[in-house]
Amino acid sequence: MADLTDLTLLEAAQALRRGEISSRELTEACLTRMQALEPQVHAFLATTPELALQQAQAADRRLKAWRQDRSQPLPLTWGIPIAVKDVLCLQGVPTTCGSRILEGFRPPYTATSVQRVIDAGAVILGKTNTDEFAMGSSTENSAYGPTHNPWDLERVPGGSSGGSAAAVAARMCFAALGTDTGGSVRQPASFCGVTGLKTSYGRVSRYGLIAYGSSLDTVGALARSAADLVPLFEAMAGHDPLDSTSMPDPVPQVSLEDADLKGLRIGVPREYFIEGIASEVEEAVRRAVQVFADLGAQVQEISLSHTDLALPVYYLIAPAEASANLARYDGVRFGPREPAQDLWEGYFATRGARFGPEVKRRIMLGSYALSAGYYDAYYGQAQKVRTLIKGDFEAAFQEVDLIACPVAPTTAFRIGEHGDDPLSMYLEDVFTLPANLAGVPGIAFPVGFDSRGLPIGMQLNAPHLGEPALLQAAHSYQQATDWHKEHPPL
Amino acid sequence: MALTLEEVRHIARLARLRLTPEEEQRYTEQLSAILDYAARLQQVDTSQIPPTATVLPLRAPLRPDEPRPCPPRERLLANAAQQQAGMFRVPPVLDQEP
Numbered sequence: 001m002a003d004l005t006d007l008t009l010l011e012a013a014q015a016l017r018r019g020e021i022s023s024r025e026l027t028e029a030c031l032t033r034m035q036a037l038e039p040q041v042h043a044f045l046a047t048t049p050e051l052a053l054q055q056a057q058a059a060d061r062r063l064k065a066w067r068q069d070r071s072q073p074l075p076l077t078w079g080i081p082i083a084v085k086d087v088l089c090l091q092g093v094p095t096t097c098g099s100r101i102l103e104g105f106r107p108p109y110t111a112t113s114v115q116r117v118i119d120a121g122a123v124i125l126g127k128t129n130t131d132e133f134a135m136g137s138s139t140e141n142s143a144y145g146p147t148h149n150p151w152d153l154e155r156v157p158g159g160s161s162g163g164s165a166a167a168v169a170a171r172m173c174f175a176a177l178g179t180d181t182g183g184s185v186r187q188p189a190s191f192c193g194v195t196g197l198k199t200s201y202g203r204v205s206r207y208g209l210i211a212y213g214s215s216l217d218t219v220g221a222l223a224r225s226a227a228d229l230v231p232l233f234e235a236m237a238g239h240d241p242l243d244s245t246s247m248p249d250p251v252p253q254v255s256l257e258d259a260d261l262k263g264l265r266i267g268v269p270r271e272y273f274i275e276g277i278a279s280e281v282e283e284a285v286r287r288a289v290q291v292f293a294d295l296g297a298q299v300q301e302i303s304l305s306h307t308d309l310a311l312p313v314y315y316l317i318a319p320a321e322a323s324a325n326l327a328r329y330d331g332v333r334f335g336p337r338e339p340a341q342d343l344w345e346g347y348f349a350t351r352g353a354r355f356g357p358e359v360k361r362r363i364m365l366g367s368y369a370l371s372a373g374y375y376d377a378y379y380g381q382a383q384k385v386r387t388l389i390k391g392d393f394e395a396a397f398q399e400v401d402l403i404a405c406p407v408a409p410t411t412a413f414r415i416g417e418h419g420d421d422p423l424s425m426y427l428e429d430v431f432t433l434p435a436n437l438a439g440v441p442g443i444a445f446p447v448g449f450d451s452r453g454l455p456i457g458m459q460l461n462a463p464h465l466g467e468p469a470l471l472q473a474a475h476s477y478q479q480a481t482d483w484h485k486e487h488p489p490l
Numbered sequence: 491m492a493l494t495l496e497e498v499r500h501i502a503r504l505a506r507l508r509l510t511p512e513e514e515q516r517y518t519e520q521l522s523a524i525l526d527y528a529a530r531l532q533q534v535d536t537s538q539i540p541p542t543a544t545v546l547p548l549r550a551p552l553r554p555d556e557p558r559p560c561p562p563r564e565r566l567l568a569n570a571a572q573q574q575a576g577m578f579r580v581p582p583v584l585d586q587e588p
Binding site: 104105106108109201202215241244245247308309311312313315316323327330331332333334335336337340341342343344345346347348349351352353355357360361363364365367368371377378380381382383384385386387388390420422423426437438439464 | 493497498501502504505506507508509513516517520521523524525527528530531532534536539540541542543544545546548550551553561565566568569570571572578580581582583
């Protein structure tokens, strides 16, 4: 058999069921590939080979029993090696959020999303690199060094789930969990040529997700196709009493056999094709929209008229929430403490020395937006404009079933390209932020390559809790095209 | 410039961040640029628009207030910078103001 890591998640799942391969063999193949490629890619902050092999062995026992007695259903994730973004807690395994303020932290419990994929038989290979506390669009803000894009090692993988995207693209794992607060699953998926699902706010429990922007944070996943994402979505989604923002609604089964684009109404927002979008990105997305039309979808232009306000709204609301969430890093209960004479000095010294530049910038921005005298003008006004952005989506979904648009204005940029210019980096998020502000789900998937050979992604959005429609539509596209099957030259 | 150096120092104090003089200078420029960009929000008439704090229709769900097991003390203390007698140990707190 060819290299096992070339299989898709679903191919591997079927081979496991038939007993042609074992989870142990799959896991060893992934670990071998990680060892070979990690010096170049740096997708992982911690690897867990011992845990992975234990889990694989347990999975193999269960698979063997299942082949003898198939009366109980077995999730398709059973025995499949995956990676987990380092902002999700896994008990006893170092979890840093890419920050020196959590150096050495070993969580006392496991995040619900991670526990649910473990309960569904997944094998955990390690924790993936991220911009510090998920604040960034390139993984350059990790305190432990950037991840390199497998398509071009001089370029960023996107962010903040850049480690997860790179690990999937480089075929070190079959899928990875990520999180998306302003585009952190979709944009790296786009930059690395993989498929990434941002779930609806409230669809997947955030218990054990180390908080960044609490009204925006969502847990999602990245894999090599929409079909591969289905079993992960089904494992993770659903109510969790430990997260008061998790939706009680039942999770529908996602049936890809029913996927049919005929008559599906797809809206293309005119505000997303603006000055600043690379012409190759626009052309690839428009070609992909034409594929949907050729497959029977009814494509129409729509308007999301407040799109240009999403960026300033996000960069006030998310930092405001971050400044509150990150107040807990005081050098007392977790993480190292800088030497100090008294408690106050300890706070200033520890936070000053151990938060990185982007995190400090956002804490400062958020503290200012919430401070006396400025609250109404900044935070309050941003919350009101958020209502308008959310209203744009509500109105659009009266007319169409899905929205199709670019993921990012460009393909992967060079490491260091945005230098010390935060605003130019923030502009990378211009097409992904609105979905977080509206709370709706999104899926990003490859629809072509630019002249440098870098992947181009496109995005679909659906109404709240509309993940099945997203997965079905992306799957239909991937049945008709082969972009998602391309591999980086590694 | 939307922000002065003094304001940046004040915000850093509120946020309990010790900044170097270079950081104070850089953040004064960068945060001013971001706030200038955000100023376009002021032009939107929101007098009739309610704020959105959450996109969910949920209102703080309640659960029965019943005792449940929690992780053992040793596990919760294991990440402390310093611990003593089953408690988090911190530097002196009383009679101190920032």
